[in-house]
Amino acid sequence: MPACTHRQLVLLPAEKARVRCRHCHLTLNAGDLTTRYCPECFATHKTKRYDFEDLVTVDPGRTRYRCEECGILIESQ
Numbered sequence: 001m002p003a004c005t006h007r008q009l010v011l012l013p014a015e016k017a018r019v020r021c022r023h024c025h026l027t028l029n030a031g032d033l034t035t036r037y038c039p040e041c042f043a044t045h046k047t048k049r050y051d052f053e054d055l056v057t058v059d060p061g062r063t064r065y066r067c068e069e070c071g072i073l074i075e076s077q
């Protein structure tokens with residue numbers, strides 16, 4: 001099988017700010033957190049927990065691509 005030449009690259013969208021619940025560790029986009037409490041904790045334990053930690057995202061100055069043929073991720077600055 002010949003090596004992939006990465007001729008069909010797809011531009012991946014920039015990563016958004018993400019948060020993680022300190023109790024159940026649910027990770028989601030900060031913009032999707034409309035109720036301000038963890039939806040997973042509320043659904044399973046009927047407890048509204050507001051304790052989240054911000055997750056470090058990839059450098060916003062980098063552009064990410066994915067090869068359609070082999071699936072490799074390529075980053076550029």
